Amino acid sequence: MTACSMPNLTSLGTVESRSVLPKDWKADLSDLAGLDLTQPVLELIRRTTSRLPQDVIEAVVANRNLEAEGSRAANTLDTMLENITLADDHVSPLCQDTGTIIFWVRHPFGLSQRRAKEQIRKAVAEATAKSWLRPNCVESLSGRNPGNNMDPFLEGHPVIHFEEREEPGIEISIMLKGGGCENVGAQYRLPEASLGAGRDLGGVRKCILDAVTKAQGQGCSPGILGVAIGGDRVTGYERSKEVILRKLGTPNPDPKLDAFERRLTEEINTLGIGPMGYGGRTTVLGVLVSEMFRHPASFFVSVSYMCWSSRRMDLVLEPSGSVAYR
Amino acid sequence: MKRISTPISEDVIRGLKVGDEILLNGRVVLSRDIGHKFMVEKKPDWLKPLLHEAVIYHCGPVVAHHEDGHWSFVSAGPTTSIREEPYQADVLETYTVRGVIGKGGMGRKTSDALGKVGACYLHATGGAGALLAERVKRVVDVKMLEEFGSPEAFWIIEVEDFPLVVTMDSHGGSLHEDVAQSSLARAKELMASK
Incomplete structure (x- = not known):
């Protein structure tokens, strides 16, 4: 390879x-x-x-090197890297x-x-x-x-x-x-019977897996998922975007959530959605999670999807x- | 990777199947929401020679108009195709279009028309606006620019080695459906574990 x-x-x-x-x-x-x-x-x-930020480019390169040589996924990530170089060189969008x-x-x-x-x-x-x-x-x-x-x-x-x-x-x-990636964001209210998702980290995990599966390649995968646990409907969505400002590869300050982010990233990258939804390993570049306080009666999980061009x-x-x- | 040039014959299209990666060369006509509605409602004759055995691209480009009057593309990635679902089948049949370039795939009605006409849905890499603009070698002409505005006008361009993936073919196949089904099965497996 x-x-x-x-x-x-x-x-x-x-x-x-x-x-x-x-x-x-x-x-x-x-x-x-x-x-x-x-x-x-x-x-x-x-x-x-x-x-693009250096950490995002590094993540695209690292994931490209995990795809089979000559595969659609590898070729598509190569196209993305070529685009990154050209836009920078021409100072064009x-x-x-x-x-x-x-x-x-x-x-x-x-x-x-x-x-x-x-x-x-x-x-x-x-x-x-x-x-x-x-x-x-x-x-x-x-x-x-x-x-x-x-x-x-x-x-x-x-x-x-x-x-x-x-x-x-x-x-x-x-x-x-x-707009494409904004359209595939999702908000869940736990418990969510259709997913068998309860009011715990296991329930949050099911919401994230559901959101990314529903998004397929539509949000221009590989995406970066921003997730807020808790808050109200507005503050939860707000935080789910703000958390995407964190550099990929930096640890979550909460060790429990850090382990959760790593596990989710690995699991999502076995779904086989791949770059642009063409199939392949790389479905997300990272998952970034933040916990907030909430009203006792409400338990929201807000997921924002950021495209690969973060x-x-x-x-x-x-x-x-x-x-x-x- | 296969190189394909316009005009594209029906035989070439029938030889393509979902998952094939191609490099497209030749004439492409840009059209999105207003243009598709216009093509179906007005069916103008002047579009016929431009679209016959050529390719439509769902894209609203960022363009530059140079002092000598010529145009060039600055950023030109695909836009979401499903908005053209009500019109696409009719357009494919009326004009014998051999390919539709876009993002996200299309529905059953378009899939049926691809089979009937002999055409493919060709997926471009979303977000790769700078690279795809680079592969546009020449802006040949633009139609309905004043009427529709720049993002919606019929830009007639020549592309060179435009990288695409066949995600819907003329045999009823859809990569979007295949990936959706297999990923959903895997998601259910994951959700069944703690």
Whole structure:
């Protein structure tokens, strides 16, 4: 079997040289009222659309090397790796569906969330005008597309979550989640008699197996499953997406859930769904689970499916003024 | 991997079966929701020579319009095909289309038409928009661009070694059904254990 190696991506220097952020740009966190996040967020979007996180690429390569040489599964994963290289090289969108745009902003006391929201929305509109993002936000009933990714009324899109915290720096995470994979997410209420799933980890396992079997290749497998145990219907789904921000290959802080994630990943990869549902070993790249508290009468299991093109990135503004993209 | 070029004869199609991987060369016409409705309701004659023994692609591309007037594709992966299920069989028969490229597979009505006409459903790799755009060698023409808008227009393109998997063939076979059944059986096995 010929092992495939990591794709040859452009150097970090090349990525930096294409930045829309001026070289000497510094974040002045001592003046949070005067801080303008528009340009750093625009650069965050630019990088996220065309380059996958290293851990995701490594997972695709590792799984490719576990598929039989010459099989449909191996060839399909090769196609995906070739796409990763080309999009990075051309700075073009990895996928024409640039997804629902979701942000998580973690900030210290003193940042105006209203102003930060305006700045983030401005960056998204500008990225859309530059064709880095496809206009993916339409009026529900009429289907009318304003063309700028903006929900003008309830400001529901782009989705922006804020959290004030003790640390002095600002962290902004972004996720671009395509429509195909969003459509195969699922929420269960335990006990679930049709699956024989009770209110315990064994019951959660059955829900996850059911969700991934129903999804088949439709969510562009191999996927990454984000799972929230508990919460209410809204917070459970929210957490099931946020958990996908965790890097693949990093351990779950809860040893019980860490073992559970590993077991589920192995079991799902015996289902035979394979890349794009063509059959084969690699059905998921990983399973990421988070436990929440819940109402005693409710036990929800929320599953979000992320496609193989898991576009996410963190922008970190340090008190020193430095800007990092991770 | 088999190389197949348009125009595709019925014999070539009958020789393909689910699971075959092919590299497509030649003419492909892009069409999705509005286009399929239009093809069924209006059945325009000018489409006939373009589609005869050629291939339809369910795709809304990101395109670039260059200063000299020519077009190129920037990102062009498949979109979910099942939305065209009400129209696809009629389109296949009216225009003698030999292949439908898309994502996710289609239903019984389309499967029956594939058998009747002699055509295959060809699955492209979802998310591989940059690579698939690279395999588009030339944008030959575009029809109904003003009327339908760019993502819905009939883009007529020439592809070279466009990588596809036959997931529904002209003999009633469906890889989607095969994988769904075997994976469901395995899931039941797993669920039976603690």
